[in-house]
Amino acid sequence: MTRDGVVVVDNEETRDDAFEVRRAVFVEEQGVPESLEWDEYEDEATHVVAYDEGQPVGAARFRDYDLDGDRVCKVERVAVLESARGEDWGRRLMEVVEGEAEAAGFDRFFLHAQTSAREFYQKLGYEQVGEEFLEADIPHVKMVKSL
Template identity: 60%
Template sequence: MTDSEVRVVATDDEREDAFAVRKAVFVREQGVDEELEWDEYDDADSSAVHFVGYRDGEAVGAARLREYEPDVGKVERVAVLESVRSEGWGRRLMAALESEANERGFDRLVLHGQTSAEGFYHELGYETTSDVFDEAGIPHVEMEKRL
């Protein structure tokens, strides 16, 4: 049996694990410039909430939630290592993130999803609310979901 869980990041080690997943997926795999990947919401004193998924003690997924505007959260930096993408980690990360968003009183979530992941987010109840646009050299759409 595999030991798996998604945690809200609470320690420096967990933060480093989440960032390592993001670097593997966005920087190495997708070619996003590191200058674009890291921002002020990654600082330890930011109010953003980071999530990390572990399988048998290895970090395999990451995500971030922050307040976008009053009562609205923004889903960001959802990443799952390629080697475990068929194991439901995206769904687990989003379930944990949406649970946290509910606890924080958000009644709506927005995100900028890569067009390659648009179907995944549709399956989770998100609706596309924009035309395709470029973000970090990758086609994206804006999506939202009422909680």
């Protein structure tokens, strides 16, 4: 099912499209090593991909996570191709992620935001907790949101 151009990955083709976006943004653009980009959570995570006129332009994933003894939704690998930034794809991806996660029983979310995206997540209701840290040599902050 497509919502506002964003689909939940349910086959190999859409999964490959999500991975293509992640490769372009994280590996090629930002220099994240492939060994860090793909991990042991790929199969358990729920992936989403955004399409603009049939072409993949954004991706994200979420998964169940134990945060301090509580079950929360961890949002990860949110990416929009440089050519599609500023066109609202990030918000649309996050709306689908949060909607799908809420339907799966989550009411608390957390993510590690690149500091350059902190303001984007704040506009979506996320709050920073803790100090800045490096992840894949990129400055990040931990952010949380409750529904």
